[in-house]
Amino acid sequence: MKTIIVEADKGILSESDLNTATNIIKSGGLVAFPTETVYGLGADALNPEASKKIYKAKGRPSDNPLIVHIADSGNMEQIAREIPDKAFRLAEVFWPGPLTIILNKKDIVPFSTTGGLNTVAIRLPASGIAKDLISRSGGYIAAPSANISGKPSPTRAEHVIADLSGKVDMIIDGGKSTLGLESTIIDLSSDEPIILRPGCITKAMLENIIGNAPYDKAILGKIIEKDIKPKAPGMKYSHYAPEGCLTIYEGNIESVILAINKKAKEITEKGKTVGIIATEETKGLYRYGNIKSIGRRGDEDSIAAGLYAVLRDFDDIHAEYIFSESFARGDLGQAIMNRLLKAAGYRVEKIL
Numbered sequence: 001m002k003t004i005i006v007e008a009d010k011g012i013l014s015e016s017d018l019n020t021a022t023n024i025i026k027s028g029g030l031v032a033f034p035t036e037t038v039y040g041l042g043a044d045a046l047n048p049e050a051s052k053k054i055y056k057a058k059g060r061p062s063d064n065p066l067i068v069h070i071a072d073s074g075n076m077e078q079i080a081r082e083i084p085d086k087a088f089r090l091a092e093v094f095w096p097g098p099l100t101i102i103l104n105k106k107d108i109v110p111f112s113t114t115g116g117l118n119t120v121a122i123r124l125p126a127s128g129i130a131k132d133l134i135s136r137s138g139g140y141i142a143a144p145s146a147n148i149s150g151k152p153s154p155t156r157a158e159h160v161i162a163d164l165s166g167k168v169d170m171i172i173d174g175g176k177s178t179l180g181l182e183s184t185i186i187d188l189s190s191d192e193p194i195i196l197r198p199g200c201i202t203k204a205m206l207e208n209i210i211g212n213a214p215y216d217k218a219i220l221g222k223i224i225e226k227d228i229k230p231k232a233p234g235m236k237y238s239h240y241a242p243e244g245c246l247t248i249y250e251g252n253i254e255s256v257i258l259a260i261n262k263k264a265k266e267i268t269e270k271g272k273t274v275g276i277i278a279t280e281e282t283k284g285l286y287r288y289g290n291i292k293s294i295g296r297r298g299d300e301d302s303i304a305a306g307l308y309a310v311l312r313d314f315d316d317i318h319a320e321y322i323f324s325e326s327f328a329r330g331d332l333g334q335a336i337m338n339r340l341l342k343a344a345g346y347r348v349e350k351i352l
């Protein structure tokens with residue numbers, strides 16, 4: 001398939017490119033587009049054949065449901081039923097933005113979009129391009145991250161092009177994703193709210209509006225254990241894994257740097273390609289391997305925005321071993337460490 005690739009100029013897509021994208025979605029095709037979290041791979045959420053194409057292009061397991069993106073919060077009621085007051089309150093405060101709400105679905109939403117579940121995940125993104133595309137294409141676009149399953153989520157158009165060129169109808173280049181981590185997911189389909197995926201809208205921010213909202217147990221630790229089954233089906237797949245063997249070093253930063261330097265020297269001397277995930281503050285302190293800064297320690301937002309691009313960079317140079325510093329698990333840090341730990345298959349070296 002020939003993929004049309006277009007570029008938005010300073011966040012604005014030309015009228016003719018927007019028309020092309022809209023026509024593709026309406027006729028059941030696939031368009032990758034930028035959002036503030038990561039790039040999404042979109043199809044008409046109410047057309048079962050269209051959403052099946054998403055699974056095929058990504059190589060995504062068919063039981064891993066898609067998030068339905070809307071452009072008008074009123075549309076939530078067209079696709080969900082028994083909507084609790086808490087959902088309206090969260091939508092009011094955090095939409096448009098990086099929050100996905102799980103609700104019981106109406107029949108209009110095909111099971112091929114929800115991975116066979118009776119619930120539907122809904123988000124109203126902030127990105128102008130996303131909103132224009134959604135509202136012009138009928139109001140409901142199913143869009144998981146626009147990567148091949150098993151790759152880190154794409155935060156730049158070149159990531160999408162590398163993964164999906166030739167497999168989708170169109171890719172819209174909207175520059176770097178500003179947030180760089182997937183949306184927070186909260187399940188409001190039963191009486192107790194549960195956070196299924198940490199993200200930029202933190203637990204504290206959610207609880208400030210609706211009261212108690214615990215994390216799904218599965219996201220706090222190693223989730224592949226038999227008795228803890230994640231409620232978001234996607235969380236059970238260890239996606240985001242880089243090609244190389246990633247280990248996270250935890251402890252005070254000076255000791256971590258010493259330990260990583262020692263290990264990187266040893267592995268480099270064996271002739272292996274080593275990558276080091278450092279930060280602006282620490283990158284000058286490493287002596288071996290390919291050192292990449294993920295962001296600034298003092299600025300969690302920059303770390304979230306840089307994480308996936310660095311993981312992809314190390315895939316590009318075929319790093320065989322990657323050593324990473326760890327980050328505080330405060331508000332946004334919880335989301336960052338959740339992604340990093342998954343990418344590392346929970347391989348952590350504790351440095352005393």
Ligand code: AMP
Pocket residue numbers: 064065066067102114117119120121143144145182185196231232233234235
């Ligand atoms: P992605 O858009 O690639 O970040 O993937 C969407 C995430 O949302 C996956 O982890 C899914 O398992 C999760 N998700 C989507 N719909 C539902 C749902 N109805 N119930 C629980 N989790 C969902």
Ligand code: MG
Pocket residue numbers: 144145153
């Ligand atoms: Mg994804």
